[in-house]
Amino acid sequence: MNTAASSKSSLSEQAWSIIRTAILNGALGPGAALPFQMLQNMCGMSVSPVREALTRLVDAGLVEVEHNRGYRVTLLSSAELHDITMFRIKVEGWAIEKSIELGDAEWEVNIVSTLHRLGLTPRDTPGGEGQFDLWESRHLEFHRALTAACNSPLLLQTCAQLYDKTDRYRRLSQTVENTPRDAHAEHKDLAKAVLDRNAPEAKKLLAGHYQRTAGLVAGYLANDTTAPAA
Amino acid sequence: MNTAASSKSSLSEQAWSIIRTAILNGALGPGAALPFQMLQNMCGMSVSPVREALTRLVDAGLVEVEHNRGYRVTLLSSAELHDITMFRIKVEGWAIEKSIELGDAEWEVNIVSTLHRLGLTPRDTPGGEGQFDLWESRHLEFHRALTAACNSPLLLQTCAQLYDKTDRYRRLSQTVENTPRDAHAEHKDLAKAVLDRNAPEAKKLLAGHYQRTAGLVAGYLANDTTAPAA
DNA sequence: ATTATTTTTATTTTCGAAAATTGTCAATAT
DNA sequence: ATATTGACAATTTTCGAAAATAAAAATAAT
DSSP states (O other): OOOSSSOSOOHHHHHHHHHHHHHHTTSSOTTOBOOHHHHHHHHTSOHHHHHHHHHHHHHHTSEEEETTTEEEEOOOOHHHHHHHHHHHHHHHHHHHHHHHHHOOHHHHHHHHHHHHHHHTSOSSSTTSTTHHHHHHHHHHHHHHHHHGGGOOHHHHHHHHHHHHHHHHHHHHHHHHOOSOOOHHHHHHHHHHHHHTTOHHHHHHHHHHHHHHHHHHHHHHTOSSOOOOOO | OOSSOOSSSOHHHHHHHHHHHHHHTTSSOTTOBOOHHHHHHHHTSOHHHHHHHHHHHHHHTSEEEOTTSOEEEOOOOHHHHHHHHHHHHHHHHHHHHHHHHHOOHHHHHHHHHHHHHHHTSOSSSTTSTTHHHHHHHHHHHHHHHHHGGGOOHHHHHHHHHHHHHHHHHHHHHHHHOOSOOOHHHHHHHHHHHHHTTOHHHHHHHHHHHHHHHHHHHHHHTOSSOOOOOO
16 A cells, blocks of 8 residues: 555656646746755655656756756746747647637637636735645636647647746746736637637737736846856 | 767667667557567666656657556557648748748858758668668758758757657658659759748748648558557 | 456566766875 | 866766566456
C-alpha cells in the first residue's frame, strides 16, 4: 500500500507538478539554480524522478540546463514576451477561427458558462495566496473553451504550451498593473465576437487583449532580462 | 541533428540520438514496443539515460507512454498527417513571410546555396542506406534557410519540431510515390518566389507543396492508423 | 469445461551509492 | 602581486540492484 493522499500517478509526475508550481508562483524565481539535493528535499524523493521532471520542464522552456553544470529556472525577457505574444496571437487566432467554423451548440454553451464563472472570480484582493491560482485556472478554462472546437490536437496542444509559457508574465502583469484596465470587459467582448461567429473581429480583439498585457509587462521587464532571485 | 554519437555529449544525448534515428529510419516501426532491456542493449548503457531520452521523445511526439506499461513508438495516421500539414502551412508560411520582410543579402545567398546543394543530392537510387538521410539533411537546411530571417526563436523552433514530426511521413512518401513528380522544380519555384519577395505566391507554393505530399501519403495510410511493425 | 484465485514471471519505476565532472582555495612559482 | 598548479569539496551523471506494478501461468473451484 502506498501513502494515501496521492492518486496513482508516478513520482516523476508529482515532482513535475511540484517544481512547475514553484516556478510559476515565483517560489523559484527566474534564474534560480536548481540543485538536486534541494529538489529532492522539496519533493521528498530520490534523484531519478526529479531528473525526469526537469527534463520535461526543459522541453517546456521553463527550465534550462547546461551539461554537467546544473539546471536553472529560465529568465524572463521582454524579447521573449514579445515573441510569444506575437506567435500566440496567430496560433490562438487560427484556433478560434476554426472553432467558429466548426463549433456546435455545446461549444457555445461552454463558452458562455466558463466566461460567467470567470466573471465571478476576482483576480486578486481576498484570500491572498491561492486566489490568483483559482483565477488562473478559470481563465485557462475560458480560453480553452474558445478554441475547443477547432478539431486540431496540434493547435490545442500548442495553445496550451503557449498559455503555460506566458503564465509567469501574466502574474507579473497582475503585480505591476497600475492602470486597472477592465480585463473582464475584454473577455466579454471577445466571447461576444466569437459567439457572433465574427472571426475577424474576434482575432482583432484577441490581438489587442494580448498586446495590451505584453506592453504593460514589457515596460516592467526593463531591457532584456530580469535579475535572478533567491 | 547529430546522426552520429558526438564526442563529449552525455549518454542520454547519445541514447536520444540512437533511438530517435532508429524510429525515423523505420528500424523501430510505428507501434513497436520499446522495452528497456532492448534499448539498453541497443545503446550500451544503463536505464537512467535511456529513460531520459524516452522522456524527451515523448515530448516530441515520437513516442508514447502508458504509466507502468511501457513505451512504444507513436503510430502514424492520416488524421495526424493532415493536422500537421495544416498547421505547418500556416506556421512556415508565416515564418517565410516575416523572413521576406526582414531578410538581408546574406539570407538570400544562403537560400541560393542550400537550394543548389539540395539539387545536387539525389533523393534515392544510389548508395541505398544513407542516401535518404543525406537528402533529408540538405532538405532541412533548405527549408531552414527560407525561414531563417524571421527573427523569432519560437517560430524557428516550432518549424523544426514540425519538420521532425513529418520526417516519417516524408520517408513513406518516398517509398510510395508512384507518380514521380518533380520535387526539385517545386523547390526552385518556391525559392524564386521568396527571393522575389513575393510572399503570397511563396505561401501558395508552400501550401501546394505540402498538400501534395500529404495527399499522396494519406492514401497509403488507409484509414487512421498503420499496422505495427517488428 | 469455464471461471476465479493464487503463484510465478517479466517489466517498469525508484532508490542509494559509485563514477565523473566542475568549482574552490590554498600553496608555489613567476 | 599575479598567475599556475594540485589537492579537496560539491554537484551532476550514471550505474546496478531493490521495490512496485502488470502480465502470464498454474492451480483450485463451480
